[in-house]
Amino acid sequence: MSEVVEAELGHLEHHEEEANDRTLFGFWVYLMTDLLMFSVLFACYAVLHGNINGGESGRQLFEMPLALAETLILLTSSFTCGIGMFMARQGKKTQTLFWFAITFILGLAFLTFEVREFAKFIGEGHSLHGSAFLSSFFVLVGTHGLHITSGLLWMGTTMAYTVRRGLTTHIVRKLSLLSLFWHFLDIVWIFIFTIVYLGAVAWPS
Amino acid sequence: MAELKPEHGTLQAYITGFVLSLIFTLIPYYLVVHHTFSGRALLITILGFGVLQMLVQLLFFLHIGRRPRPTWQIHFLNATVGAILVVVGGSIVITTNLHHNMMPTEQALKLVNDEGIYQVNGEKTGACQGQYPNHQIIIKDGVATPSFISAKQCDTLTYITQDGRPNDIVFTQDAKTASYAGVASYSVRKGQNQTITLSELGTYQFHDSAQPATAGSFTVSN
Numbered sequence: 001m002s003e004v005v006e007a008e009l010g011h012l013e014h015h016e017e018e019a020n021d022r023t024l025f026g027f028w029v030y031l032m033t034d035l036l037m038f039s040v041l042f043a044c045y046a047v048l049h050g051n052i053n054g055g056e057s058g059r060q061l062f063e064m065p066l067a068l069a070e071t072l073i074l075l076t077s078s079f080t081c082g083i084g085m086f087m088a089r090q091g092k093k094t095q096t097l098f099w100f101a102i103t104f105i106l107g108l109a110f111l112t113f114e115v116r117e118f119a120k121f122i123g124e125g126h127s128l129h130g131s132a133f134l135s136s137f138f139v140l141v142g143t144h145g146l147h148i149t150s151g152l153l154w155m156g157t158t159m160a161y162t163v164r165r166g167l168t169t170h171i172v173r174k175l176s177l178l179s180l181f182w183h184f185l186d187i188v189w190i191f192i193f194t195i196v197y198l199g200a201v202a203w204p205s
Numbered sequence: 206m207a208e209l210k211p212e213h214g215t216l217q218a219y220i221t222g223f224v225l226s227l228i229f230t231l232i233p234y235y236l237v238v239h240h241t242f243s244g245r246a247l248l249i250t251i252l253g254f255g256v257l258q259m260l261v262q263l264l265f266f267l268h269i270g271r272r273p274r275p276t277w278q279i280h281f282l283n284a285t286v287g288a289i290l291v292v293v294g295g296s297i298v299i300t301t302n303l304h305h306n307m308m309p310t311e312q313a314l315k316l317v318n319d320e321g322i323y324q325v326n327g328e329k330t331g332a333c334q335g336q337y338p339n340h341q342i343i344i345k346d347g348v349a350t351p352s353f354i355s356a357k358q359c360d361t362l363t364y365i366t367q368d369g370r371p372n373d374i375v376f377t378q379d380a381k382t383a384s385y386a387g388v389a390s391y392s393v394r395k396g397q398n399q400t401i402t403l404s405e406l407g408t409y410q411f412h413d414s415a416q417p418a419t420a421g422s423f424t425v426s427n
Contacts, residue, residue, distance in 0.1 A: 024275070024278075025275075028278055028281060029281075032282065032285040035289065036285060036288060036292070039288075039289040040296075043292055043293040043296035043297065044296075046293065046296070046297050047297060047300045047301075054371065054392045064234070064237075068230070071230055075226050075227065076223070078223075078266060079220075079226075082219045082222070082266050083216070083219055180267065183262055183267050184267075186262055186266075187262050187263070190230075190255055190258045190262070191259075193230070193255075194233065194251055194252060194258075195252075195255070198233055198234065198237045198251045199251070201238070202243070202248050202251055203244075203245075203247075
């Protein structure tokens with residue numbers, strides 16, 4: 001009797017693992033193709049950043065303390081997201097929700113800074129249409145911002161699920177993909193910070 | 206069962222990763238903002254810190270390469286990084302070469318005029334040779350004076366602005382956007398005049414692209 005139950009349990013676990021592997025594989029394929037897309041946008045920026053069409057260059061435009069603040073906020077959110085995931089694996093629902101809520105707030109703060117920066121540039125007449133440099137800048141950083149926005153929407157809904165249904169295997173899997181996505185966005189931002197912001201000051205075109 | 210349970214990184218690992226990522230952000234920021242050193246060396250240094258930062262994220266937060274994570278993940282990542290290096294490196298090399306080696310026809314025409322190359326391999330290029338009279342258009346308070354100039358071919362025309370804001374002079378002919386002497390627009394700033402050789406015949410209107418009131422026209426005849 002107990003052998004049968006054990007065999008069935010083993011069977012179920014095996015299924016669960018397979019499902020996990022498949023989901024992870026699918027999501028990883030998405031992340032890698034997304035990374036390729038970002039790399040093309042980076043290539044565009046690298047090629048076009050000197051074509052400022054008589055306007056201001058990144059060196060004159062960017063506010064470095066703001067870029068640093070954005071980076072620190074996103075790094076911290078990546079950390080709190082990791083802690084949230086750690087708590088989820090331990091089955092601690094309240095703690096999981098707490099850390100993901102902090103991640104959400106930090107993500108929102110990051111997005112607010114970015115939108116304000118964009119609004120400031122456009123208000124000063126440096127819009128998407130100003131020059132090839134500005135076009136590639138807005139597209140690269142804006143695409144990252146859109147990813148953050150969708151990440152926040154995803155985080156909000158998954159947290160609502162967690163509140164209603166608790167930390168089921170299904171939800172823990174969702175959370176683990178979400179944290180994968182969030183860490184991935186952090187990595188992309190690190191390169192935006194390094195190449196776009198630090199690069200503008202370090203390597204004037 | 207306990208030892209078979211997937212190990213997904215400890216709190217310790219997250220904290221170490223976080224501290225390292227802060228350090229790897231603040232060091233390049235300090236180096237860049239305080240101009241410790243500059244040029245290619247600085248660029249390579251900050252890129253190096255970017256890569257370190259990425260490795261911290263991959264190892265401490267994503268637990269890449271750590272069991273029981275499947276190994277295909279790291280192979281996939283390596284292949285993607287390879288593709289990225291080809292795409293980004295290739296784009297940069299190709300476009301830099303294009304930029305240096307290709308010159309649009311209109312730029313070539315302007316160069317021919319600017320440098321006074323009136324003959325290439327025994328054939329006339331159409332460039333003007335010798336000294337010709339100069340005409341001046343002065344932009345002050347957004348008004349271009351004189352608003353009309355009649356010139357002979359090969360005369361020169363100089364735009365001078367006395368306004369603080371730069372003027373972006375564009376040309377139209379028969380109400381259509383045109384380029385003059387191979388150039389679509391000239392940027393004129395205070396203290397930075399633009400002189401063009403009137404090598405093309407015809408009547409052209411010009412105006413400031415951002416300030417249509419700053420306008421005028423010129424006719425070039427034989």
